[in-house]
Amino acid sequence: MSEGEFDPFGDQTVSNELSGVLPVEYTAFHSQHHRAYLCYAHLQLGTRQDAVDVVDDVFTFLLKVWPQALRESSLHGFAWSVLREHVERRLALLCRTPAMVETAWLAALRRSKRQRLELHGARLALYAAIAELPERDYDIALLAFLGGYSEERVAQMMGISTAAVRSKIRGARRALSRKLGLDWAAGEEKDQ
Structure with missing residues (x-):
């Protein structure tokens, strides 16, 4: 496969208005991972809107638990497990299996x-x-x-x-x- 073979999303960062209010570490984490999380969620869920909704939910959840997330042994591992859990929950809610092959x-x-x-x-x-x-x-x-x-x-x-x-x-x-x-x-x- 070629570099970046599947990337349906452009750069999406935290808005300037919010970046001054949110924790700096959270904003940096969001900027680093948002696009990749969208790509993963879209491949799994099959629709852009479902992916956006799930990833928004993931980052909202991470923001709510951010101080605890920073204390985890691996912030990245914790966040990845949150993403997987949210994707699996959405698939169950939609009564669907992962759509990666078709997507x-x-x-x-x-x-x-x-x-x-x-x-x-x-x-x-x-x-x-x-x-x-x-x-x-x-x-x-x-x-x-x-x-x-x-x-x-x-x-x-x-x-x-x-x-x-x-x-x-x-x-x-x-x-x-x-x-x-x-x-x-x-x-x-x-x-x-």
Whole structure:
């Protein structure tokens, strides 16, 4: 996947009026993560409005518990778990399963109308294979492969080590290669 393959949102930061009232750390956290959270939520929920609503709810909740969130062993890990919980709750409320395969497929079709249909079929198979990965591997693959985020950025967002992300990406590539019937050579990921 190309860098930033799936990004339906432009830059969205805290408004100037609010930035002077909100805690500086919160404003910085919001600026760093808002776009990535929207991308993740949109891939999971399938609609831009649902993603915006959920991410707004996440950041509202984080603001309410901000002093406690700062005391967590990992602010980023805590915030990521809040995002996942809100997305899962919205999916349950809507009686839907994650829409990642369809959302990513439609985004790929919109971006590349001139490409051949078999390439799109291969992407659809890849998205379906990503959807079958275990929970943490799925989140990492979604952010790295579809969101185009670096290993360092994914690690920071999720509150885990870069080495853990690198290991999960390597494992995801092996698993995806097996599911798709492709040859995978160790070390290939270093070229990308």
